[in-house]
Amino acid sequence: MEYYLLIPFLPLAAFILNILLGKEVFREKAHWVSILAVVGSFIIAVATLFDVISGKTLNEDLYTWIVSGTFKASVGFLIDPLTAVMLIVVTTCSSLIQIYSIGYMHGDKGYYRFFAYMSLFTFCMLMLAMSNNFLQLYFGWEGVGLCSYFLIGYYFHKKSASDAGKKAFIVNRFGDFGFGLGVIIVFLTFGTLHYLPVFNNMTGIVGKTVHLLGFDVSLVTLIALLLFCGAVGKSAQIPLHVWLPDAMEGPTPVSALIHAATMVTAGVFLVARCSPIFNLSEVALIVVALTGAITALFAATIALVQKDIKRIIAYSTISQLGYMFLGCGVGAYAAGIFHLYTHAFFKALLFLCAGSVMHAMGGELNIQKMGGLKKYMPVTYLTFVLGSLSISGIPGFAGFFSKDEILWLAYSSPNPVGKFVWLLGTIAAFLTAFYSFRLIFLTFHGKFRGTHEQEHHLHESPKVMTIPLILLSIGAIAAGWVGIPHLLGGGAHFAEFLKSVLGHPEAHGTHNEEWMVMGISVIVGLSGIGLAAYMYLARTDIPVRLAKNFSSIYRTLFNKYYVDELYSFTIVRPTLWTAKNILIGFTDAKIIEGIVNGVPRLIGKFSGMLRKVQTGLVHHYATIIAAGAFFIIALAILLR
């Protein structure tokens, strides 16, 4: 299985080639380098998947960078079923999205730069997924964050884009601070950062507590929650979700790859990878489940009233990530990863469709100014509908199987909040179906509401863009078929495959209950679509009246519960105030500048003295050497 090394290093090589030679040599052919590399990775990933299915796993260090006492920083790879799933998700999405980008980014000034960063991102994401230790995980984690920053701010001349990049980076700092602390505590506790010894010795620290701020906190819970902090930031869960909608300032393929299919799911992957830790802490699991469920519902309500096509999908992403955490929180890690896997296909599809629409509309994002696009762009329309059916959980589509599995395992879970999170998840499922089809009806049905010029330009996207859409829509339909539950006569192969890594959740429920849960999800999905059709096709006056009659609710939702304003008021502005008045006005001006200006003045004087010493005259130098010698001798004799 040595060839697996090529999986991350092909994209790395593509990055190096593109960043060095892209501008001068490859130019408008820069995509070839990146795409060949990632398709190569994809092929090897498929081969690796078959190896893993045949029962092979691998856990070895490639090389050790630094050894210091017990601390060992090494590059190592762990290939197991969980990794194999991630590899398939990352390389498939990355390949298709980069092919799509040939059309989408065509003629852009920084063409080579775009593909170089996409390759670098793919490399970091693969390193993250394939790591066998926390340090390399952290490396990949920060690496994808850095690439995300580069690519959100890709149109850096636009202020909103560079601001969004900074926001993403800064918000993630909050989560990563906790994550970093978690990794440090793991090292302090176990003396190693490799997964295997850490997980094996985990049971040994159950019951240990640490004294923290006057409370005795269980060590396991502390580690689990600190690691979860990182996941909350990266996967945009409440309360750190604010960066993801703004991240839509990046090019749409970036939104599809990084901010939907792969990077944002790293948090879910982290929780699943660390399931041996989370399993030992009921508190941590409850926190994970509640965070996920509340985020799922909360983000879905915001998506109901947004007008920006990409932001609606972004909130939908946050909401779906919430589902994944919900699943992990009730111990159904495999179901969470299953949803991660199906979500990657339908969400990448939805984003790329949105990109296709924007392409036709000349960059327009407001769905109020669209409408009736169905006849102009049939392929985009059809694939968009397929993706939306999948996310709405319509039976037969990928999203149905994964979402239903999460909801059923939540309902039947022994976790004390299991039924509660199931309820929240089911409500969110209704809203999901509603806002997804609201988007479709407003965009593709009815009359065109944009300008004449826009209408004149409407066209279907080129093949290089539509073919990835078609391929992804196949995924959005069929990806779930590997996990058809036993209840429907399937083999639940997906969960079985991951069982050796993620275990099997406890489920306490009868077949009838399982039918009931499934029935409810189907009903809420269908009724969500139905209600959207009623409100946006038949009675288009209802939304307007609702917005007017419940204006306070509408405004709260439209302004995303004022979370940004809240942060601005409680964190950003006080920080800026402190920065301006205390840090700049006092600390900087008085203390630091005092030191900065004072030290050079001192050094200047000192320098002046030394310059006097450094006369350039040899006998002075000789005198100093002799004086130094005598001084040392005197000191040595005196101190004897």
Place this chain on the structure above:
Amino acid sequence: MNFQFPDIGPVIPELIMTAIALIVLLADLLIKKKEVLALFSIAGIAAVAYTLIGSSGVTFGGMFISDGYSTFFKLIFFVNVILSVLISIKYIVIEKVNFGEYYALILFSTTGMMIMASAADLIVLYLGLELMALSTYVLAGFIRHDIKSNEAALKYFLLGAFSTAFLLYGISMIYGLTGTTNIKAIALYISEKGLTGNLSLLLSVILFTVAFGFKIAAAPFHMWAPDVYEGAPTSITAFMSVGPKAAGFAVLGRVFMVAFVSVKVDWVAILIPISILTMGVGNIVALSQTNIKRMLAYSSIAHAGYALLGIICANNEGLASMMNYLMIYAFMNIGAFAVITMLRSEGFRGEDITDYEGLAKTHPLSAALMLIFMFSLTGIPPTAGFIGKLYIFMSAINAGYTWLVVIAVIFSAISAYFYLRIVMYMYMKEPKEVVTLTKSPSTGIALGVAAVAVLVIGIFPSFLVDLARAAIKGF
């Protein structure tokens, strides 16, 4: 008296090196193209490096030793001399001093260093040191028509002679005390006779400290370095900033760790303030320099201060880190000097820091290489400089000198200012005038080798680290 021919096995590398130097000297009379001499020297050094493999052993009645420790240092000298020769080829043409004895002198100097590293007797040590120093004095003044170069040579010579007096004084005192100049025998005598509290012994330790401190340019015996480094031909500055310094560390390590091992406590107490002073003077005075050669002179003083931490540990781990550090320092420092020699062109000195303004716009590749070397000198991962500092700081912490490491790290942070200022000038300022670079294949090779080494050691350090550890085994 019965004369027995000594076993020359251990000394073969030095013999060949001398032979090559002599051949170069003679061939200079016949060969017009001096580049040929340079290439011949490099090929010769490669051959010498090959003979190192089987050369271990003790000979000349225990006066000369070839062991892992000396071999590792000889590798540093070879890296130093090969890279220096490569950057010299074009440079001495520009300076109009393209003479063959330049290469012969460099080889003689390197032979001196090799003898120092292998010296098991203080007399041999003195012999090697003088051979190295005398050759370097001439090299420093090699640009005969340049008054600064002449001044550098004379200063270096006078002060070097002065410091040698300290060394001889120290050797004579030790001889008077122990009746031997053999390093191992001295150690044996001191421990057997219980001389650890002896005042003359302490005095001679201090005299050795002064003499070696001069060679490694440790404060307060560093005063010559800035003037000499600035005045000497740039290629020789590169050569001197690594070679003689490493040789100084080699003898410092061997004499102090073998001969004076029983008075560890005393010399550690002397070296600690010297290392702090060295790091302080080097880093702080470098801040206010405007000439890049002078700045790197102070930087080289500062690096001697870091490397001293390895000696202060007074154990094998510390010595291994010190050796590791010097090897890394050879690559990154000569790499930086290679870029400096490229800026020198007909009628343009290119030694002022402001000459680097906007280099990234006009010569992006050279600027990127300089950036790598500056990062490495600062100690930023993933460059080799980081690894060097990491291991040296780690051994100091393990030896119980955490507070000293804190000081070293603070000075290291200060050093970022003057190294990164070069980077800032290159990348964030507009070019004020078009700087033409003197490019040549040999300089290109030297730059490439140095840059690749700095990055590869930074990313895959274990090879070098293990090598240094293996070399120190059985020391």
